[in-house]
Every structure is written in C-alpha cells, then in structure tokens.
Amino acid sequence: MTPKWRKHWFRATAVVLIGGAVAYGILTGKPTPEPQVAPALAPPTVDVLVAQPSPQALSVETQGSVEPLREINLVSQVAGLVVGRAPAFEVGGFFQAEEALVQIEQADYEFAMARAESQVASARQVLAEERGRARQAQREWRDLGTDEANDLFLRKPQIAAAEASLRAAQADLSSARLNLSRTAISAPFNGRISEKMVDEGQYVAPGTVIARAYATDVAQVRLPLTDRQVTLLDLPLSYDNSGDQGQASQVPMVTLNAQFAGRLWTWKGRIVRTDASIDLNSRVVYAVAEVLRPFAKEEGSERPPLAPGLFVSATISGREIPDVVTLPRNALRTDGSVMVVDAQQRAQARPVDVLQSDGRQMWVTGISAGERVVVSDPTVAVAGAPVTVNANEVAGGAN
Structure with missing residues (x-):
C-alpha cells in the first residue's frame, strides 16, 4: 500500500471510530425518565x-268518539199505505217516547177488528146455548131417578168446544186490536231520527225498516286504555258470579273535551263499565263512559250537544x-x-x-x-x- 492510500485509510477509520463513540455517548448518556403518578380525576358533580x-x-289521558247508548231500526209490523207522519219524522228530528212517528192506513185493520168482534159475540151465544142445554139435560136425567149420567148426554164436550171457540175468537179479536195499534209506529224512548227510509204515500210490508233512531237520554264514549293506564284506575269490572255489574269502590269520573265551531267545550261523565273482551289487534281495554242528557241545553251556555260522531279527548280520574x-x-x-x-x-x-x-x-x-x-x-x-x-x-x- 502506498503512503497516500495509507493516509486516507487512517483518516476514514478515525472518522468512523469517533462517530461511533459520539453516537454511543448520546444513546447511553441521556438521563433515565422518572415515573410520575397520573393526577387523580375529580368525581363528577x-x-x-x-x-x-x-x-x-x-289522571289518564285517552280519546274516543261519541256513540248513542241505544240505536235501533224502526220496523213496520203490519202492511199498508203510509198515510201520515209526525213533524219530527225527519233526519235530525227529536221525538218523545211512544210518539206516533208514522201512521199506516187503518181501514183494513178496523174491518178485521169488526169481524173479530162479531165472531166473539157468536161464540158467546153458542156457549150460552150449550150451557142452557146442559142444565136442561141434567134436570131430565135427574127426573129419571139416577145420579149418574154420561158426559155426552150432559153436553160437557159441547160446552168445552164452545168455550174453546170463544177463546179462539177472543184471541182473534186481541190480534186484530194489536194489529190496529201497530199501524201507528213509535219508539220506546226519547230519541232522534238518524236516517229515514219511507215517506207519506209509500206502501210498506211487514218487516220494512222505516227509519233508524237513537236514544238521546244517554251518550257513551268507548275509551281505549293500555295496561299501564289500567293500573292507575279503579275500573268497574264484571264477574259471572255477581248479581250486578261489578262496581268499583268509586266510579271514576271523566272529563270530555271537544273542539266545535272553533271553541273548546267540556262535558262531565263517568266510567260505568268495560267492554266484554280485550281488543285482539291493539291489546287495549275499552272503558265505557256515559254522559247523561247529552242534548240538554244548559241555561246561559252556548255549549253544543254531545252528538254521535263527535271526536273527544278524555281525562279519567285515577285512584290514589x-x-x-x-x-x-x-x-x-x-x-x-x-x-x-x-x-x-x-x-x-x-x-x-x-x-x-x-x-x-x-x-x-x-x-x-x-x-x-x-x-x-x-x-x-x-x-x-x-x-x-x-x-x-x-x-x-x-x-
């Protein structure tokens, strides 16, 4: 190796050794970090x-629609021509219990009643004659000097037949009188006409529906209640071994509210019963609220009637x-x-x-x-x- 290359080799070796020593000193000479305890977090306030x-x-909030407590079809039980109707016989008309709403022609039924009266009179005459003959036959038999006689001679079968004929004639007369009374069609309650199907001049047959009407003395609202809401109420439940509708210790009161003509109106009622079954689709229990005299006008109040179909919200008082x-x-x-x-x-x-x-x-x-x-x-x-x-x-x- 020439002196020139030897000189460069020594220099390179010296640089490497010095660099390694410096690197070793840097790596091993730095201070070791001391462990520190993390500050404790303050408990949340x-x-x-x-x-x-x-x-x-x-209280329990729910809602429902007003329904009539009783609603029926008025049906003609006799045939005939409608010859008259009451002024209340219109859709929306109010009527009183037993008020004649529709009058059917009476002539045919008056004739039937006259014939039935004639048959009753004839049957009474026949019965009286048979009883007279029976008394005469009894005297004749007694004059023969014996106490025993057969029933035919004493006309007992004839009397029984005459009595049966009289009863049949009287039944026919009662039927004719009943049919005559049925020519005036009425309802057994105070109510309102919701729909009418016939009018004056129309012929009706037995079974013809002439109108649909509902009672106006009580209105009802079926109110759905969830299981959680039921736990808050003291509902009147029914049992098959009780003599009456099961009564709660205190009948829940209910306040009904409805919007009508731009104003909010209120009615008071009470929960009187629950439905016979639980709704299969929604699994809710229906409690029935009743409001008395829903169509009565309060003095000094403009509150409208609680008419069927009105949608109301209800607040039911809960138990303590x-x-x-x-x-x-x-x-x-x-x-x-x-x-x-x-x-x-x-x-x-x-x-x-x-x-x-x-x-x-x-x-x-x-x-x-x-x-x-x-x-x-x-x-x-x-x-x-x-x-x-x-x-x-x-x-x-x-x-």
Whole structure:
C-alpha cells in the first residue's frame, strides 16, 4: 500500500471510530425518565333531588268518539199505505217516547177488528146455548131417578168446544186490536231520527225498516286504555258470579273535551263499565263512559250537544296510589332505572316503576323517602363510583 492510500485509510477509520463513540455517548448518556403518578380525576358533580313520596291520584289521558247508548231500526209490523207522519219524522228530528212517528192506513185493520168482534159475540151465544142445554139435560136425567149420567148426554164436550171457540175468537179479536195499534209506529224512548227510509204515500210490508233512531237520554264514549293506564284506575269490572255489574269502590269520573265551531267545550261523565273482551289487534281495554242528557241545553251556555260522531279527548280520574315520587323526565336511564347517591357518596342504580310520564316529568314508585336521586345527566355517574353532590339539593315528591 502506498503512503497516500495509507493516509486516507487512517483518516476514514478515525472518522468512523469517533462517530461511533459520539453516537454511543448520546444513546447511553441521556438521563433515565422518572415515573410520575397520573393526577387523580375529580368525581363528577351531580344535581340530586331528595325523594319525598306521597299518595297521588294520577289522571289518564285517552280519546274516543261519541256513540248513542241505544240505536235501533224502526220496523213496520203490519202492511199498508203510509198515510201520515209526525213533524219530527225527519233526519235530525227529536221525538218523545211512544210518539206516533208514522201512521199506516187503518181501514183494513178496523174491518178485521169488526169481524173479530162479531165472531166473539157468536161464540158467546153458542156457549150460552150449550150451557142452557146442559142444565136442561141434567134436570131430565135427574127426573129419571139416577145420579149418574154420561158426559155426552150432559153436553160437557159441547160446552168445552164452545168455550174453546170463544177463546179462539177472543184471541182473534186481541190480534186484530194489536194489529190496529201497530199501524201507528213509535219508539220506546226519547230519541232522534238518524236516517229515514219511507215517506207519506209509500206502501210498506211487514218487516220494512222505516227509519233508524237513537236514544238521546244517554251518550257513551268507548275509551281505549293500555295496561299501564289500567293500573292507575279503579275500573268497574264484571264477574259471572255477581248479581250486578261489578262496581268499583268509586266510579271514576271523566272529563270530555271537544273542539266545535272553533271553541273548546267540556262535558262531565263517568266510567260505568268495560267492554266484554280485550281488543285482539291493539291489546287495549275499552272503558265505557256515559254522559247523561247529552242534548240538554244548559241555561246561559252556548255549549253544543254531545252528538254521535263527535271526536273527544278524555281525562279519567285515577285512584290514589301510595308512595309516588315526581322526578324530571331526564332522570330516567335507558335501562328503566335511576341513579341514587348513597351515604358513602357513591352512585347506585335503582330500578323504578314508571307509572306515568310526559315530556317534562315522570311519576314513579320504588324510591324510599330521603333518598337522593340524580336529576342531572345520569350517564355521567357510574354505578359504584364516587360522585360530588351539588350543594343545592332539591326536595321533591308531590306535584
């Protein structure tokens, strides 16, 4: 190796050695990091409400349509020509019980009644003659000096036949009188005509429907109730071993509201019974509310009648339930529980039974008096974790 190349080789080796020493010094000479304890996070601050359970009666909101309590078809029981009708015999007309609404021609039935009266008179004459002959035959038999005689000689069969003929004639007379009375068609209740099918001058046959009418003394509303709503009410239930419709300890009152002619009107009623079965499609129970005298006009009031077909909203008075707590709606967690703060300042999940709720509040049971319920965002508190309670505790329970 020439001196020139030897010189370059020594220089390169020196650079490599010096660079390696510097790199080793940098890697091994830096200070070792000391472990540090992470700062502890402060417990979340929550707002609480001190539970004060109290007895409360919660009302139930539902809705339905007004229906007549009784609605029937008025049917002609006899044939004939319609010769008259009452002024109330119009759609929407009001009538009184037993008021003649339609009059059918009576001539044929008056003739039938006259013939029946004649038959009754003839039958009475025949019976009287047979009884006279029987008395005469009895005297003749007695004059023969014996006490026994056959029934035919004493005309007992003839008398029995005459009596039967009289009864048949009287029945025909009653039938003719009944048919004559049926020429005047009426309803057995105070009501209103909802539909009419015949008019004056029309011939009707037996069984012809002349009108449809409903009673105006009582209106009813079928109100659907969910299972949760039923738990809040004291409904009148029926049992097959009771002598009457099962009565609740206190019949629930109901307030009906309806919009009519741009104004909101109110009626008072009561829940009188429930439907015979549970709806197969919706699984709801129908409670029936009745309103007395729905068409009566109140003095000094412009309230319209509670007519069938009117859509109403209903507020039903509930039964009193003990130990109910009122909470903000946002206190409820997605799993149906609320968070309470125990004596060790730790959050604990508490299942509750939600009786009713709206967009702002809820009414629950399952919380004891004095328990602190988290009413701020309950998701910031973890069950078993410590929390800091806001100094401003709120007392709650009743509305």
